[in-house]
Amino acid sequence: MTTPENIVIVGGCGHVGLPLGIVLASRGAAEVTLLDIDASKVAAVSHGHIPFMEAGAEALLQKVIGERLRATVDPTCLARADVVITVVGTPVDEHLNPTVTELYRNIDTLLEQMGNDVLFVLRSTVFPGVTKLVYDRIRTRARQIHLAFCPERIAEGKALEELVTLPQIVAAFEPEAQKRARELFLRITPSIIELTPLEAELAKLFTNSWRYLNFAVSNQFYMLAQASGLDFYRIHDAVIREYPRMRSFARAGFAAGPCLLKDTLQLAAFSGNQFFMGHAAMLINEGLPNFILSQLKSKNLSEKTVAILGMAFKADSDDSRDSLSYKLKKLLQVEAREVLCADPYVKDPSLIPAEQAVRRSDIIVLGAPHSAYRDLEIPLEKIVVDVWGFWNVREQKTLEAVQAGKVG
Numbered sequence: 001m002t003t004p005e006n007i008v009i010v011g012g013c014g015h016v017g018l019p020l021g022i023v024l025a026s027r028g029a030a031e032v033t034l035l036d037i038d039a040s041k042v043a044a045v046s047h048g049h050i051p052f053m054e055a056g057a058e059a060l061l062q063k064v065i066g067e068r069l070r071a072t073v074d075p076t077c078l079a080r081a082d083v084v085i086t087v088v089g090t091p092v093d094e095h096l097n098p099t100v101t102e103l104y105r106n107i108d109t110l111l112e113q114m115g116n117d118v119l120f121v122l123r124s125t126v127f128p129g130v131t132k133l134v135y136d137r138i139r140t141r142a143r144q145i146h147l148a149f150c151p152e153r154i155a156e157g158k159a160l161e162e163l164v165t166l167p168q169i170v171a172a173f174e175p176e177a178q179k180r181a182r183e184l185f186l187r188i189t190p191s192i193i194e195l196t197p198l199e200a201e202l203a204k205l206f207t208n209s210w211r212y213l214n215f216a217v218s219n220q221f222y223m224l225a226q227a228s229g230l231d232f233y234r235i236h237d238a239v240i241r242e243y244p245r246m247r248s249f250a251r252a253g254f255a256a257g258p259c260l261l262k263d264t265l266q267l268a269a270f271s272g273n274q275f276f277m278g279h280a281a282m283l284i285n286e287g288l289p290n291f292i293l294s295q296l297k298s299k300n301l302s303e304k305t306v307a308i309l310g311m312a313f314k315a316d317s318d319d320s321r322d323s324l325s326y327k328l329k330k331l332l333q334v335e336a337r338e339v340l341c342a343d344p345y346v347k348d349p350s351l352i353p354a355e356q357a358v359r360r361s362d363i364i365v366l367g368a369p370h371s372a373y374r375d376l377e378i379p380l381e382k383i384v385v386d387v388w389g390f391w392n393v394r395e396q397k398t399l400e401a402v403q404a405g406k407v408g
């Protein structure tokens with residue numbers, strides 16, 4: 001079969017599965033079922049709601065849900081599938097090691113439930129070698145299932161735009177699986193890159209580790225500059241301005257979230273813990289909240305109220321998974337008189353509105369540079385820590401006011 005009719009996405013109501021399902025369904029020629037174990041997400045999606053922030057997704061979901069797209073917790077849909085795509089999470093454990101046993105358990109269950117001649121696509125980010133081990137499991141069971149590894153490379157919040165523009169990496173051990181996976185993704189993207197499965201697994205991990213390392217370089221330089229009493233962004237601006245070779249010099253900021261650190265650690269485990277740059281990047285990025293705390297210690301913290309604005313792991317997102325704002329909150333709670341937290345998008349009953357947090361605090365730390373904070377009124381007497389350089393203009397005004405003797 002060259003045109004898959006019935007596509008099931010396992011983990012289909014998550015950050016990767018749902019945008020993919022919407023895009024596949026909106027391209028037509030397929031019935032797409034989102035299979036998920038989270039009944040509340042399935043209910044939300046079935047009513048046309050996206051359970052998280054994703055630009056443009058809700059409008060498109062409402063066009064296809066109940067038509068070519070449906071969501072369910074019922075795994076019997078697997079028996080009718082021509083294509084099964086799994087995007088369940090692949091976290092690291094409490095020892096910071098990849099956890100593959102849960103993934104294998106999940107895959108074994110899927111293999112039992114799907115029929116023969118199915119194209120089975122692994123789309124989660126996996127530890128290198130996992131595709132081969134899954135392939136061997138299929139052969140051991142003498143199943144006629146065509147396995148491919150096709151990693152997801154979107155950035156959360158930009159999924160709909162990136163799914164249809166980024167090239168798709170496609171990898172399989174057999175030509176039939178390679179061909180069917182290529183045809184599947186050519187429905188949504190104009191460009192396919194073909195690799196072997198191990199190459200593709202490393203390509204995905206290199207991508208995320210590369211980004212994590214880049215942020216670590218900037219965060220290290222930020223800490224070097226600030227510890228010397230200098231403004232990192234004056235130097236950053238001088239370095240990149242009209243100097244194309246340094247265009248990729250990232251801004252500093254909390255480099256966190258569900259993927260970058262986890263995937264750097266997967267690569268570290270794969271290298272037998274010889275990926276020294278990865279470990280160094282982890283120490284730097286995860287150490288940024290500690291650096292902020294150490295800088296604030298001179299401000300008589302035990303008598304100060306600190307506000308953290310932005311608890312999501314990145315700007316204009318409601319995703320607080322592995323956010324460093326929460327790590328900073330924990331550290332500050334030991335030292336400061338009070339810690340107040342705000343975020344316009346994150347669902348957390350302990351959060352308060354940003355304006356209230358600003359009013360009640362002495363020190364303000366920008367945790368995530370949400371656009372909603374761009375024009376937030378912050379009185380000049382407040383101490384502001386803005387690792388991202390988001391309010392640079394305002395900081396410049398503060399500096400000028402201090403120089404002009406207007407502020408102490």
Ligand SMILES: NC(=O)c1ccc[n+]([C@@H]2O[C@H](COP(=O)([O-])OP(=O)(O)OC[C@H]3O[C@@H](n4cnc5c(N)ncnc54)[C@H](O)[C@@H]3O)[C@@H](O)[C@H]2O)c1
Nearest residue numbers: 011013014015016036037038087088089090124125152156
């Ligand atoms: N979030 C991203 O931006 C991103 C980007 C590229 C790749 N990835 C990778 O994609 C994978 C999924 O990440 P995510 O952010 O979408 O995670 P997620 O937690 O948002 O989504 C996973 C979904 O799987 C569901 N699920 C868990 N176990 C299940 C099971 N046994 N059967 C059916 N559904 C099940 C969960 O309820 C959840 O809805 C991970 O490997 C991640 O590294 C994520």
